[in-house]
Amino acid sequence: MARGCLQGVKFLMFAFNLLFWLGGCGILGVGIWLAATQGNFATLSSSFPSLSAANLLIVTGTFIMAIGFVGCIGAIKENKCLLLTFFVLLLLVFLLEATITILFFAYTDKIDRYAQQDLKKGLHLYGTPGNVGLTNAWSIIQTDFRCCGVSNYTDWFEVYNATRVPDSCCLEFSESCGLHAPGTWWKAPCYETVKMWLQENLLAVGIFGLCTALVQILGLTFAMTMYCQVVKADTYCA
Numbered sequence: 313m314a315r316g317c318l319q320g321v322k323f324l325m326f327a328f329n330l331l332f333w334l335g336g337c338g339i340l341g342v343g344i345w346l347a348a349t350q351g352n353f354a355t356l357s358s359s360f361p362s363l364s365a366a367n368l369l370i371v372t373g374t375f376i377m378a379i380g381f382v383g384c385i386g387a388i389k390e391n392k393c394l395l396l397t398f399f400v401l402l403l404l405v406f407l408l409e410a411t412i413t414i415l416f417f418a419y420t421d422k423i424d425r426y427a428q429q430d431l432k433k434g435l436h437l438y439g440t441p442g443n444v445g446l447t448n449a450w451s452i453i454q455t456d457f458r459c460c461g462v463s464n465y466t467d468w469f470e471v472y473n474a475t476r477v478p479d480s481c482c483l484e485f486s487e488s489c490g491l492h493a494p495g496t497w498w499k500a501p502c503y504e505t506v507k508m509w510l511q512e513n514l515l516a517v518g519i520f521g522l523c524t525a526l527v528q529i530l531g532l533t534f535a536m537t538m539y540c541q542v543v544k545a546d547t548y549c550a
Contacts, residue, residue: 336377459498
């Protein structure tokens with residue numbers, strides 16, 4: 313009976329971790345594709361220049377693949393050490409995510425202030441040599457979200473030391489349109505505009521976060537259940 317339960321849990325554990333590993337492969341693939349084809353699209357942060365979408369996806373995908381691999385081998389070999397390792401790694405990730413979420417909501421105001429200050433510092437790197445990624449990122453955001461600057465289009469005045477903005481701030485794009493009158497520029501602040509867009513899509517973000525948490529809890533349950541079944545089977549055989 314114990315052996316039959318073990319085989320059932322083993323199959324579920326293997327299937328779960330195979331999907332987990334394949335998901336990691338997909339995330340890693342997207343990250344590599346972004347790095348190869350959109351390499352010039354980098355972070356907006358001057359303090360964390362390596363914190364780009366491509367790098368985040370590559371690191372996340374690699375880590376998920378590693379955890380999924382450990383889980384798959386642990387399930388196939390019925391290895392208690394690997395199963396426990398998988399459980400501990402997944403538990404640490406779950407606790408880390410929960411801690412980050414709690415801290416984010418607890419210090420939202422401070423994070424807001426720091427983010428705006430950091431983004432304004434990043435504006436001074438716009439158009440400078442070696443910062444093509446940051447330049448392209450700001451151009452895309454201002455064009456797509458129809459906004460200008462971090463908190464106001466006047467943020468750019470400090471960058472240029474003149475009454476001008478990048479051409480991506482213009483209502484109708486044309487060469488050197490950023491030198492025209494303010495009436496021809498977008499007035500909405502980019503920080504608040506993007507923040508409002510995220511709030512409007514908060515339900516989708518919440519559902520994604522909930523699904524992620526449920527998948528991790530499911531993985532933890534499978535791992536501990538199989539670990540207990542392996543211990544029972546070993547005790548029964550002994």
